[in-house]
Amino acid sequence: xKIKNLALSFSAMALAAAPLSAQAAExxxxxxxxxxxxxxxxxxxxASTVFFLWETQSVDGKWKTSLVVSGLVxxxxxxxxxxxRDVWVATGETPTVYRYIDWLLTVPLLMxxxxxxLRAIGxxxxxxxxxxxxxxxxxxxxxxxxxxxxxxxxxxxxIGMAGWFYILYEIFAGEASKMAAxxxxxxxxxxxxxxxxVVTVGWAIYPLGYVLGYFVYVDDAGVTTAAASxxxxxxxxxxxxxxxxxxxxxxxxxxxTESKGSAQAA
Ligand SMILES: *C/C=C(C)/C=C/C=C(C)/C=C/C1=C(C)CCCC1(C)C
Numbered sequence: 001x002k003i004k005n006l007a008l009s010f011s012a013m014a015l016a017a018a019p020l021s022a023q024a025a026e027x028x029x030x031x032x033x034x035x036x037x038x039x040x041x042x043x044x045x046x047a048s049t050v051f052f053l054w055e056t057q058s059v060d061g062k063w064k065t066s067l068v069v070s071g072l073v074x075x076x077x078x079x080x081x082x083x084x085r086d087v088w089v090a091t092g093e094t095p096t097v098y099r100y101i102d103w104l105l106t107v108p109l110l111m112x113x114x115x116x117x118l119r120a121i122g123x124x125x126x127x128x129x130x131x132x133x134x135x136x137x138x139x140x141x142x143x144x145x146x147x148x149x150x151x152x153x154x155x156x157x158x159i160g161m162a163g164w165f166y167i168l169y170e171i172f173a174g175e176a177s178k179m180a181a182x183x184x185x186x187x188x189x190x191x192x193x194x195x196x197x198v199v200t201v202g203w204a205i206y207p208l209g210y211v212l213g214y215f216v217y218v219d220d221a222g223v224t225t226a227a228a229s230x231x232x233x234x235x236x237x238x239x240x241x242x243x244x245x246x247x248x249x250x251x252x253x254x255x256x257t258e259s260k261g262s263a264q265a266a
Contacts, residue, residue: 026089034230037237038085045078048245055252062120063255069113070248073106077244094213094229099236100144106244107136113251114199117191118176121184128176135170138163143210153214161207171196187258194250202243209235 028035052071056064080102087095111132118124139160146156170176184192213232217225 028085028089032089034233034237035085035089037234038081038088041237041241042078042081042085044241044245045074045081048074048248049078052248052252055256058259059252059255060259063251063259066113066116066251067248067255069109069116070251073109073113073244074248076105076109077102077240088233092226092229094147094232096144096147100140100147103140107140108133110243110247111136114171114195117188117195118179120188121179121192124179125175128170128174131170131174132167132176135163135167138166147210147214157207157210157214160210164203164207167199171199185258185261187254187261191251191254194247194254198243198247198250202239202247205235205239205242209233209239 028039049071052067052074056067056071059067080098083098084095084102087093087098111129114132115124115129118128140163142151142156142159142163144156145151146153146160179192209232212235213228214224217228217231219225
């Protein structure tokens with residue numbers, strides 16, 4: 001039964017990817033390193049999805065949801081990466097719309113994952129979740145408006161940074177930080193500190209990409225250059241590897257460690 005369900009989700013994934021190969025207008029050039037990174041990461045995201053969903057079979061019940069959420073994040077991102085690669089290869093332009101639709105779907109899923117960790121620690125009030133969501137929107141919407149030209153590019157960046165700092169405040173000094181982490185099992189405690197580490201260091205890679213793309217590699221007239229879009233996309237792609245795949249693997253590691261521990265105790 002389980003195998004059948006997994007088989008179903010994998011065929012859904014194949015279906016999602018199928019029309020795209022027909023649609024690709026150009027082939028990937030051997031020196032297009034940004035395009036190659038889009039390609040490599042789409043494959044890594046697909047493989048991670050299979051792995052996370054498969055591994056739900058071997059962890060304790062309370063971790064299953066976390067692994068499924070990790071698998072959803074990598075799945076949604078994989079599909080977006082196919083489209084983003086096509087835009088990049090065909091036009092050499094930054095696929096801003098796909099990028100932000102992906103983030104708008106996957107960052108809230110990561111927030112759900114953080115909230116699941118908080119709930120594993122103790123009785124996390126729902127208000128924390130909503131504040132994290134508001135922070136997410138304040139971070140992403142102005143970022144999109146800045147990149148897509150609906151808002152001054154600096155203003156979009158500054159408001160987006162404020163949204164991110166609000167999220168950091170919530171998990172380091174706000175209610176979420178006051179959850180008694182030391183009462184939880186060690187594996188849950190380590191996921192909590194992984195989560196903080198990811199939101200601080202892992203997420204910092206994204207504004208770095210924005211800075212390189214819109215403030216550093218601009219010509220004398222203030223217009224962005226080809227180097228700018230290359231830097232922006234490479235850095236965003238790297239950030240996704242860290243925050244979607246590596247983060248999922250850390251959760252998987254905590255889940256399998258703790259599931260083994262409780263199996264021994266039983
Ligand atoms: C899977 C995708 C993830 C985890 C995306 C995260 C995106 C960010 C942390 C974006 C942050 C930004 C700022 C902090 C300032 C404004 C520009 C953004 C949107 C790139």
